[in-house]
Amino acid sequence: MQDIYKAVKVSDHVYWVGAVDWNIRDFHGYTTKRGSTYNAYLVLADEVTLIDTVKKPFQQEMLSRIASVIDPKEIKYIVSNHSEMDHSGCLPEVINFIQPEKVFASPGGVQALKEIFHVGDKISSVNDGVSLSLGNMTLSFMETRMLHWPDSMFTYLVDEQVLFSQDAFGMHLATAERFDDEIDNSILNYEAATYYANIILPYSALVLKLIERVKKAGLSFKVVAPDHGPIWRKNIQHIVDLYGRWAVQSPTLKAVVVYATMWHSTEQMARAVSEGLYEGGAEVKFMSMDAIHRSDVAYELLESGALIAGSPTLNNNMLPQMADVLTYIKGLRPKNLVGQAFGSYGWSGESIGQIQDILKATKVELVGEAIKIKHVPDKDTLAQCFALGKQIAGKMHEFV
Numbered sequence: 001m002q003d004i005y006k007a008v009k010v011s012d013h014v015y016w017v018g019a020v021d022w023n024i025r026d027f028h029g030y031t032t033k034r035g036s037t038y039n040a041y042l043v044l045a046d047e048v049t050l051i052d053t054v055k056k057p058f059q060q061e062m063l064s065r066i067a068s069v070i071d072p073k074e075i076k077y078i079v080s081n082h083s084e085m086d087h088s089g090c091l092p093e094v095i096n097f098i099q100p101e102k103v104f105a106s107p108g109g110v111q112a113l114k115e116i117f118h119v120g121d122k123i124s125s126v127n128d129g130v131s132l133s134l135g136n137m138t139l140s141f142m143e144t145r146m147l148h149w150p151d152s153m154f155t156y157l158v159d160e161q162v163l164f165s166q167d168a169f170g171m172h173l174a175t176a177e178r179f180d181d182e183i184d185n186s187i188l189n190y191e192a193a194t195y196y197a198n199i200i201l202p203y204s205a206l207v208l209k210l211i212e213r214v215k216k217a218g219l220s221f222k223v224v225a226p227d228h229g230p231i232w233r234k235n236i237q238h239i240v241d242l243y244g245r246w247a248v249q250s251p252t253l254k255a256v257v258v259y260a261t262m263w264h265s266t267e268q269m270a271r272a273v274s275e276g277l278y279e280g281g282a283e284v285k286f287m288s289m290d291a292i293h294r295s296d297v298a299y300e301l302l303e304s305g306a307l308i309a310g311s312p313t314l315n316n317n318m319l320p321q322m323a324d325v326l327t328y329i330k331g332l333r334p335k336n337l338v339g340q341a342f343g344s345y346g347w348s349g350e351s352i353g354q355i356q357d358i359l360k361a362t363k364v365e366l367v368g369e370a371i372k373i374k375h376v377p378d379k380d381t382l383a384q385c386f387a388l389g390k391q392i393a394g395k396m397h398e399f400v
């Protein structure tokens, strides 16, 4: 019987041989509503080379796609651009099966593979800027440390100007199509932004340095081939420009109001703050943590100017769903935000101070005073919330 899994031609000598994970819905806390792909690439040079592998359960799919163009045992080299297990999970088995002459990774990659799979002694380290001859073609390596792991690197196929960019420029999007120009632009933009906000954001300073470095080196790309989602062959400058814009994190007039509520008092406050923000000229994203996911909040914060967070107090703490989202956002290190805390309480009211502490730790500039209302807000206290929203909108205008 003919195998159903086929390689897809990317350039003259490069084939996509990855796997489509239609059903994955969680990537360590980031909800992946449209699934994902794990992209691996085969370079059919004199020395046949496999760039990255796939998550362990998809090993056979990858090997079948490889077998649709070449006997997998003809692979001479494997390059591991990134050691995270969605790209290296089947690497030990694939090394055993293929028995390549060499496996390459960055110095950090050698270390990580050693610690994760205990196969470090089988991996050769390649430093930044080193080239590898494949006979008739050449690969060059560029370390991209902390984009987004210490091991991360790019590999560039000089002869066909193909950049294998591992997680960078990727997105969690499972499709039958393999290329950017085959997919609706609004889906590409949304999923690329969600991916940036949830994975790349903390390393934005490094993104800017990397873009500068690539510009200075005068590298040009016909194809950018990430490890997740579609391969860029038409809109390369568009995604690079978006990365430049997202990395700068210029504040906008969009305010994100995120809250959780017990008996709707904090919700009434959130509504009043939102009305004030709108009155003050801000765009409002009103986000109840009982209705949305933390990764949607990360997406909305990517191009915003304010984070205003509210929670009642439950057993001397903020509600757990607020601790969840605020802890997640703190880790993503968004920049250039103003904001404040609010919430209702019955007798102790610690949640408001706790939210302020997390906002401060996230380097959100606090505007005005936090609002803490006992039990149910009345007309006057709702007016205070409205005024806070308006005050925050006024501050946002100073930064755009």
Ligand code: FEO
Residues within 6 Å of the ligand: 082, 084, 085, 086, 087, 148, 167, 227, 228
């Ligand atoms: Fe797609 Fe950082 O792994």
